[in-house]
Amino acid sequence: MYILASTQASNFVADVDRAFLFILAVSFFFLIALTAVMIYFIFKYNKKRHPKATQIKGSNLLELIWTIIPTILVLIMFYYGWAGWKPMKTAPDDSFEITVIARMWNFTFEYENGRRTDTLFVPKNQPVKLNLRSMDVIHSLYIPSFRVKEDVVPGSDKFMWFTAQNEGIYELFCTEYCGLQHSYMYNWVKVMPQDDFNNWYADTTQQVASAAIESPAATGKRIMNNIGCFACHSVDGSKIIGPSFKGIYGHEVTVKTKGEERTLVVDDEYIKRSIYDPEADIVDGFNKGLMQSYQGQLSDDDIANIIEYLKTLK
Template identity: 65%
Template sequence: MYILSPTPIKASNFVNEVDNTFMLILGISFFFLIGLTLTMLYFVYKYNKKKHPVAVQIKGSATLEVIWTVIPVILVLVMFYYGWSGWTPMIHPPKDTFNIKVVARMWNFTFEYENGKKTDTLFVPQNKAVKLSLNSMDVVHGFYVPAFRIKNDIVPGREKMSWFIPQVAGNFDLFCSEYCGMNHSYMITMVKVLPQEQFNSWYIDTTKKVAANIESPTANGQRIMKNIGCFACHTTDGTKLVGPSFKGIYGNPVTVVTGGKEHDVKVDDEYIKRSIYDPNADVVKGFNQGLMQPYKGQLSDADVAQITEYIKSLK
């Protein structure tokens, strides 16, 4: 859709190289598709049974064998060269970059900036090299911005890198390009490219951060849970998803499986804290172990306390 557009948007510095390589390979493929199809139809017509009722053995031709070996090798090497020359700059970012940490989890992205800001939409400055540190908290995800012609797998346990220079201000789709579970198709967000001056104003504006600090613990807890993607697996209306619903659980008993044995526990502050820091220790009966990753080190005790206050409010 983006590449075959009559006037593709040059949204990043990689658009020309990727498009040129794509069109080269597409052109070569079409040339041989049409050429081979026409040749096949010609042979069907010329050597049909009516004209040649008796088959004739044809001897091989060393010249033809050399031609159809050498030419494809040359074409493959040409395609390899274009692909290599376009890919190499993608793995060598410049020194002066604006750095952002990308955290992917089922089923959302979180973007962490060096000044402490966290967003679920990627904000970047126009015409400035941006380097992304790609991290997955659970399974393999993909970071794919079609308009920028960049795509990288995000592998758990490995920090990967991607960089680009956004050249056009505007909003661009960002997808997870690797199947990552039930709600994979909803793992979509936006890249917002802002002119440098406008981006600077957004970046240094701490109004939202200050406002968050003076919100009630309940509102803060909801905000934290939204930012880390809790609502992708848990609901607040009593329905089941990947994990149990938060509605009405606080203060009530729940059956969990610990070390293969079932027992009842009361959902209180300590249980919620343990479930966040070590979610696979006590797994609610009827749900699978290993789907939720530990948040120890990612959330503070204060964050957990505010999450607990929000869960308490879900009667």
């Protein structure tokens, strides 16, 4: 694995860095200049040199200078910031689109051909549009080397786009505190030459082969790992955010359904309902509103494999 720290990793780097460096330069200039003036005044107007205070009259010229100059500098800062930010809000029509699913606590990247990965694979020198979806709370997707960051808000259609200009591997992580394992939301962006990306994108044989040799239980475990189930549910009996999966299948649980307490057996139907409608039956001792529905994300076959895996957790 190699990581590039090129200053031109994406098309936004130059404009963002220009605004940042200008603001930094102005800040340092005034920090040094004001500190120097302050030290000069300390020596020039100390009590030994001027034992008797004298009245100093105001200066209209000085007032104009320190009003006009800062105003001009702030307007220049605004211009550079606006020039760097404005292009980020309009993605090209020919952008390659990828759906980003954020949840506690991982990112999943879904491609239009059905591929789903934990690493973001993108082609070099082609606009890429990331459609951002959150399944639970507010997250924030940040790729520092590309100078792009966008909040991922539940129920809101948001996106970010960029054109990766250098081949390599770059950091990607969440910058919005989203719970106990917020720091686990750490992934990579792999930028590939167009031909290599096309070959990778078109090659689904490895996925088919893996699915063919995996047992249903192994497939279920892989699915659950990909969608972040183990961040909230343990397999060793310990209590995290949701009920533990250990020994859950076939056992009775006490739940609240529409405010009424009842006892249910954890069977195939119960598991399917819990995945598609997690608010229907709240297990005693746990809070509602902590899990989002996976309706439309998981197929019946996916759930069948998940059930087979849960059966193995005696």
